[in-house]
Amino acid sequence: MIFTSKRFFAIGALCLSCLAQAASAQDVTAELPPEVRSLLQKEMLQIDAAMKVIHGSIVRGEHEVVEKQGKAIHDSFILQQSITPEGRKALKNAVPEGFLQLDQGFHALAAQLSDSGGREDTAAQLKIFGQLTQACVTCHSRYVSERFDGLDAQ
Numbered sequence: 001m002i003f004t005s006k007r008f009f010a011i012g013a014l015c016l017s018c019l020a021q022a023a024s025a026q027d028v029t030a031e032l033p034p035e036v037r038s039l040l041q042k043e044m045l046q047i048d049a050a051m052k053v054i055h056g057s058i059v060r061g062e063h064e065v066v067e068k069q070g071k072a073i074h075d076s077f078i079l080q081q082s083i084t085p086e087g088r089k090a091l092k093n094a095v096p097e098g099f100l101q102l103d104q105g106f107h108a109l110a111a112q113l114s115d116s117g118g119r120e121d122t123a124a125q126l127k128i129f130g131q132l133t134q135a136c137v138t139c140h141s142r143y144v145s146e147r148f149d150g151l152d153a154q
């Protein structure tokens with residue numbers, strides 16, 4: 001017999017680890033109802049656009065724009081706006097606790113950035129902008145690793 005039980009076991013163990021890898025590469029949002037997922041994607045595009053405007057405003061010393069756009073990111077926080085209560089529930093159920101925590105941290109940073117705009121504090125804006133960018137990369141690399149497969153887990 002070529003396939004001794006030991007070999008079977010080894011092959012089984014190998015397959016399990018393949019499955020685990022395939023599962024971890026799947027985006028956390030892949031199983032969401034399509035309308036919830038599409039709202040989340042829209043929010044992300046808005047955040048992306050706001051980050052670009054903020055970057056330009058920091059380097060030009062346009063503090064009031066930093067304040068306004070930081071607040072816009074804060075307010076467009078995916079779990080608070082536009083998503084219906086049912087959609088929010090689906091999202092909360094679909095994503096792991098770590099995702100929600102990252103989202104909350106991200107939310108708080110956007111508020112801090114807005115405040116630093118209000119204080120006309122360029123040094124703080126630079127620091128917080130970097131932290132926000134780190135938060136994008138952390139969440140994408142952990143939870144959107146299929147779409148954004150160029151990011152190593154951070």
Ligand code: HEC
Nearest residue numbers: 029037041044045047048099102103106132135136139144
């Ligand atoms: C807490 C997690 C989390 C954080 C923080 C986060 N994102 Fe995302 N982002 C996602 C998820 C999940 C998707 C994938 C949505 C999908 O395709 O289902 C995504 C997708 C995107 C997309 C693609 C949108 C599309 O469908 O075309 C952009 C752009 C984006 N994010 C920008 C950003 C930027 C910029 C930041 C930081 C300022 C950021 N994200 C922070 C979770 C996050």
